[in-house]
Amino acid sequence: MKITDSLVYVGVEDKTLDLFEGQYPIPNGVTYNSYVILDDKIAIMDTVDKRGQDIWLKNIEAVLKDKIPDYLVVSHMEPDHGASIQILSEKYPSMKIVGNVKTFTMMEQFFHTDFIQQKMIVKEGDTLCLGKHNLQFIMAPMVHWPEVMMSYEQHEKTLFSADAFGTFGSFDQELWEEEARRYYLNIVGKYGLQVQNVLKKAKMLDIQMICPLHGPVLNNHLDEYIHHYCLWSQYQPEESGVLIAYASIHGNTKDAVMYLAHLLEMQGETVVMHDLCRTDVSYVVADAFRYDRLILASSSYDGGVFCPMETLLHHLKSKNFQNRDIALIENGTWAPSAIKAMNEILEPMKNIHIMEPTVTIRSTLSEKNKAEFQILIKSIMEGGCKDEICV
Numbered sequence: 001m002k003i004t005d006s007l008v009y010v011g012v013e014d015k016t017l018d019l020f021e022g023q024y025p026i027p028n029g030v031t032y033n034s035y036v037i038l039d040d041k042i043a044i045m046d047t048v049d050k051r052g053q054d055i056w057l058k059n060i061e062a063v064l065k066d067k068i069p070d071y072l073v074v075s076h077m078e079p080d081h082g083a084s085i086q087i088l089s090e091k092y093p094s095m096k097i098v099g100n101v102k103t104f105t106m107m108e109q110f111f112h113t114d115f116i117q118q119k120m121i122v123k124e125g126d127t128l129c130l131g132k133h134n135l136q137f138i139m140a141p142m143v144h145w146p147e148v149m150m151s152y153e154q155h156e157k158t159l160f161s162a163d164a165f166g167t168f169g170s171f172d173q174e175l176w177e178e179e180a181r182r183y184y185l186n187i188v189g190k191y192g193l194q195v196q197n198v199l200k201k202a203k204m205l206d207i208q209m210i211c212p213l214h215g216p217v218l219n220n221h222l223d224e225y226i227h228h229y230c231l232w233s234q235y236q237p238e239e240s241g242v243l244i245a246y247a248s249i250h251g252n253t254k255d256a257v258m259y260l261a262h263l264l265e266m267q268g269e270t271v272v273m274h275d276l277c278r279t280d281v282s283y284v285v286a287d288a289f290r291y292d293r294l295i296l297a298s299s300s301y302d303g304g305v306f307c308p309m310e311t312l313l314h315h316l317k318s319k320n321f322q323n324r325d326i327a328l329i330e331n332g333t334w335a336p337s338a339i340k341a342m343n344e345i346l347e348p349m350k351n352i353h354i355m356e357p358t359v360t361i362r363s364t365l366s367e368k369n370k371a372e373f374q375i376l377i378k379s380i381m382e383g384g385c386k387d388e389i390c391v
C-alpha cells in the first residue's frame, strides 16, 4: 500500500485474534503497522506480531524486490511490533537495527542475542540521513513502555508515533475516535504525564502525517487527534454527560438506575448506561473518561461490592482515573456493604468528588429512595465540568 511515492505500508491486518493483549475484545480486528521508506538508503519502520510475520515478509519482498534494506528502526519492543526483529535480521544480516539503549536491553531479553554486528544505538535528537529523508529520533518513555521512541521524518514531515495515536480496528478513520479512546485509555492511560511531555516535543515539529503502529495513517485534521490526546492525557472529560455503570445480581439495582436515568433524561441530561455484568470493562473505562459525571450502582456482595463493579474500579484506579464527580448507589438485603467497598477503592484517586446523597436501597427501590434520588439529581446537575470541558 503506497502512502507517498517513497513511503509504503507493509503491515498486516489481524481479524482472527480473540483478545488484544490478552484482555481487549477487538470486533473490528487490529493492524500491526510497519512501513518502508525508500530513498538512497532504505529503512523499515518496525516489524509485526508473529501472527502476521509471513504476510509481512512477503509484503517487504514485494516492495524491495532484490534490494536490501539498510536499516530497521525499532520504536517499541512489545511483541505485537518487535516479534519479527530476529527473523528480519537473519534474512538481511547487513541491515543495521536502530534503537536506543533500552531497546537493546529488551531485545536481548526477548531474543537472547545482543545483535552486536547490527546494533546502532541512537538517543534523543540524533538523526539518520537516508538521502532526501532524514529521521530525527524522539524518546517517548512510558508511552507506553520505557524504550518507546518516535521518529520524525523531516522531508515528508511524518511522525512515526509508535503506539501513540494507534487504535483497534483497521484503516477506517471513521472509527478512530471511539476505538482510539478505548485503546489509549485502557492501554496507555496511566501515563498521562509522559504523554504530555511528548506532546510538548511534538508541538515544536511541523507534522503533516502521523504513522502509528496500529490503525490508519492520519493525514488530515491532525489537530483533532492531538486535541483528544491532550484531553485524555490530562484526565479531563470530553463531554458533559452522565455515565451510569451498574452491577446487579437480580435486577433490582438495574431497575433503580433505569428509573434514575429516565429522570435525568427528562432534565435534558445525556445519559449513557453500561451493565457491568454484560459489557467488557474496556468500553466502560473509555466512557468513564469520556463523560464528566459517573453514577456507580452495585449490589452488596459477601460484605463488599459485587465483583463486576470491583473490577471496573480497579481498572479505573490502575489507569490513574481522576477529576470526576461520582454518585454512589448500593443495594443490600441484610447488611449493605457496596458503598463502603467502592469508597475504599475510590479514596486514593485524585480529585474525586462524591456527590450527595449516597443512596442505599434495601432490596427494591423505596419511596424514601425516590426522594433521595430527587436530591441526588440536583447534585448531579450542579456537578461536572461545565465550561471547563474541552479546554
Ligand SMILES: Cc1cc2nc3c(=O)[nH]c(=O)nc-3n(C[C@H](O)[C@H](O)[C@H](O)COP(=O)(O)O)c2cc1C
Residues within 6 Å of the ligand: 247, 248, 249, 250, 251, 252, 253, 254, 298, 299, 300, 301, 302, 303, 304, 331, 332, 333, 334, 335, 336, 337, 362, 363, 364
Ligand atoms: C452471593 C451473594 C452475596 C450477597 N452478599 C450480601 C451482603 O453482603 N450484604 C447484603 O446486604 N446483601 C447481600 N446479598 C444480597 C444482595 O445484595 C441483595 O439482595 C440486593 O438487593 C441485590 O440487588 P440486585 O437485585 O440489584 O442484585 C448477597 C447476594 C448474593 C447472591
